[in-house]
Amino acid sequence: MFKIELILPRVLKSFLDETGAIAIFTGRFFRELFRPRFEFNEMLRQCYFIGVKSLPLVLATAFIMGMVLTIQSRPTLVSFGAESRLPQMVAVSLIREIAPVITALICAGKIGSGIGAELGSMKVTEQIDAMEVSGTNPYKYLVVTRVVATTLMIPLLALMSDAVGVWASYLGANIKGDMSWSLYITRAFEYVFFADIYPAVFKTFLFGFAIGIVGCYKGMNSQKGTEGVGQSANSAVVVASLMVFIIDLLVVQITDVFGMIN
Amino acid sequence: MKEKLTQNIKVGFLVLVGTAIFVITLYLIGKKDNLFTAGFRISATFKDVKGLMIGNNVRFSGINIGTVKELIIVNDSTVKVVMNLQETSRKFIRKSTVAKIGTDGLIGNKIIILNSMPGESAVVKNGDEIDSESPFDSDASLRNLEDISGEISIIAKNLKEISDKVNQSDVVWDLLADSTMSSELRSTFLYLNQIGANGAELTGDLRIIAKNARSGTGNLAVLLNDSTLASFSKDLRNIMTDIKAGKGPLGTLISDEDAAENIQKTLANVKMLSDSLAYVSTQLTSFSKSISSGAGSINSTVSDSTFINNLNNTMLHISNSSLKLEENLEGLKHSFLLKRYFKKLEKKKLKEINK
Numbered sequence: 148m149f150k151i152e153l154i155l156p157r158v159l160k161s162f163l164d165e166t167g168a169i170a171i172f173t174g175r176f177f178r179e180l181f182r183p184r185f186e187f188n189e190m191l192r193q194c195y196f197i198g199v200k201s202l203p204l205v206l207a208t209a210f211i212m213g214m215v216l217t218i219q220s221r222p223t224l225v226s227f228g229a230e231s232r233l234p235q236m237v238a239v240s241l242i243r244e245i246a247p248v249i250t251a252l253i254c255a256g257k258i259g260s261g262i263g264a265e266l267g268s269m270k271v272t273e274q275i276d277a278m279e280v281s282g283t284n285p286y287k288y289l290v291v292t293r294v295v296a297t298t299l300m301i302p303l304l305a306l307m308s309d310a311v312g313v314w315a316s317y318l319g320a321n322i323k324g325d326m327s328w329s330l331y332i333t334r335a336f337e338y339v340f341f342a343d344i345y346p347a348v349f350k351t352f353l354f355g356f357a358i359g360i361v362g363c364y365k366g367m368n369s370q371k372g373t374e375g376v377g378q379s380a381n382s383a384v385v386v387a388s389l390m391v392f393i394i395d396l397l398v399v400q401i402t403d404v405f406g407m408i409n
Numbered sequence: 410m411k412e413k414l415t416q417n418i419k420v421g422f423l424v425l426v427g428t429a430i431f432v433i434t435l436y437l438i439g440k441k442d443n444l445f446t447a448g449f450r451i452s453a454t455f456k457d458v459k460g461l462m463i464g465n466n467v468r469f470s471g472i473n474i475g476t477v478k479e480l481i482i483v484n485d486s487t488v489k490v491v492m493n494l495q496e497t498s499r500k501f502i503r504k505s506t507v508a509k510i511g512t513d514g515l516i517g518n519k520i521i522i523l524n525s526m527p528g529e530s531a532v533v534k535n536g537d538e539i540d541s542e543s544p545f546d547s548d549a550s551l552r553n554l555e556d557i558s559g560e561i562s563i564i565a566k567n568l569k570e571i572s573d574k575v576n577q578s579d580v581v582w583d584l585l586a587d588s589t590m591s592s593e594l595r596s597t598f599l600y601l602n603q604i605g606a607n608g609a610e611l612t613g614d615l616r617i618i619a620k621n622a623r624s625g626t627g628n629l630a631v632l633l634n635d636s637t638l639a640s641f642s643k644d645l646r647n648i649m650t651d652i653k654a655g656k657g658p659l660g661t662l663i664s665d666e667d668a669a670e671n672i673q674k675t676l677a678n679v680k681m682l683s684d685s686l687a688y689v690s691t692q693l694t695s696f697s698k699s700i701s702s703g704a705g706s707i708n709s710t711v712s713d714s715t716f717i718n719n720l721n722n723t724m725l726h727i728s729n730s731s732l733k734l735e736e737n738l739e740g741l742k743h744s745f746l747l748k749r750y751f752k753k754l755e756k757k758k759l760k761e762i763n764k
Binding site: 310 | 518
């Protein structure tokens with residue numbers, strides 16, 4: 148009998164094994180998602196930890212990114228005599244790309260590692276097995292609630308990140324320039340279209356989903372005791388960050404195919 | 410339980426704020442694209458839209474009043490651009506309005522510029538098509554600019570040569586340094602101004618005169634309307650006709666070849682006479698000069714005041730002497746020696762008179 152694993156290199160075999168396992172894990176997530184009963188309270192608790200607890204870090208990062216982007220771009224635009232284009236450039240950059248991706252990366256670091264470590268420690272301490280024994284579905288209680296929470300919270304965090312980033316950009320533009328808030332907002336949205344907003348928001352749902360799935364998968368498959376918990380947390384961050392960039396690339400390509408990038 | 414409630418409130422707040430930001434963003438974009446305001450559509454056809462895209466702004470008097478809604482290729486040389494405009498701007502958009510494709514700044518997006526044309530025209534209706542103007546061809550302009558820059562380079566070279574020549578010439582610098590010249594120039598311009606003003610005044614007067622003449626008032630009008638002048642003019646025309654035909658003394662004079670020859674001879678004689686007179690005049694002038702400036706006796710006679718005084722005294726003495734001589738002769742008439750002789754003379758005179 149032909150066995151494909153015998154002819155594949157070890158790295159590729161490991162990669163495909165991991166990919167397949169994540170796909171099966173995702174499939175199980177969807178099965179559990181639509182099966183009653185839904186753990187709403189646990190989901191809200193996770194929303195609190197994922198959304199509210201991450202908010203200060205995300206907003207601080209967005210503020211810094213907006214201001215730095217403005218201060219860095221201003222001299223170049225001034226040299227081209229296009230200083231008035233600063234709000235448009237910063238707003239389009241933030242809304243289309245920077246705010247969603249930076250927010251996702253922050254969340255991949257904070258939330259992905261948190262979920263991986265939490266579920267990993269539950270796994271190695273056999274709490275998950277205990278839940279199964281007691282009749283509670285651990286996938287439903289632990290995985291579905293967390294993945295739904297990340298999927299819902301990261302778009303909200305990215306939108307807040309957009310708002311704070313544009314505001315910080317306004318402050319950054321007024322360090323050396325002089326522009327009113329109303330003029331800044333009018334100019335900022337002059338070149339922002341629905342075709343910028345919809346893909347940007349859509350991809351944050353995918354980012355959140357990927358971070359939740361990867362974090363939960365790594366945690367649920369944690370091994371080798373406490374050492375494995377650390378590995379789960381670490382690999383959850385790495386894989387989730389990589390997934391964010393891959394999803395970003397795919398969404399940009401799809402958006403381009405549909406003619407939404409002009 | 411209380412902690413759980415607090416957590417839920419915080420999550421709810423986060424969801425509300427995030428959703429509000431999303432809605433506000435959508436509203437700002439929609440407002441920009443006139444999605445929430447009542448609008449109407451008009452269209453214009455172009456040969457080339459120069460990269461215009463759906464969503465580009467439409468401007469009227471520098472204000473964004475709408476966006477490009479649709480681009481339809483009608484045929485191989487016509488593109489129809491459908492614009493969605495704000496209802497509030499409808500009253501300003503006339504059917505005579507012309508659409509033109511421009512650029513927002515030097516490197517900005519393409520926009521449609523609506524220019525209103527002078528004259529009365531009806532307000533546009535939904536679906537109307539307005540006229541269009543060919544967009545600015547930057548390539549052609551750059552080509553023109555290249556030609557112009559070549560010509561400017563030649564002009565600059567010529568100017569440099571002129572400038573070098575001016576720098577080498579002392580005359581120009583002397584002229585420039587001459588302070589009187591500037592004041593003269595200023596006064597010349599002042600005179601020119603005055604001439605201009607007088608000219609304007611004269612034109613005004615002429616206009617009044619022409620007006621009066623047209624209305625039949627004033628001497629000119631009388632002159633123009635005078636029938637005798639007309640008949641005089643007619644007579645003059647007849648005389649001229651006769652002269653041309655060689656009739657009458659003047660006509661004969663002009664047309665007769667012998668008379669012309671005689672006139673020519675006469676004129677030649679007159680010329681000779683004139684030359685002689687000129688010669689004589691020259692001689693007299695030189696003579697008078699030699700008298701006034703020469704050292705001869707005539708000059709000394711004319712210019713020496715002592716001599717003139719002496720001459721005057723002499724003439725006075727002669728006058729006095731002649732008076733005295735007359736008295737003496739009168740005395741001699743009555744003397745016994747000559748009395749007889751004078752009586753004889755008187756008798757002879759009387760005889761001649763009687764004869």
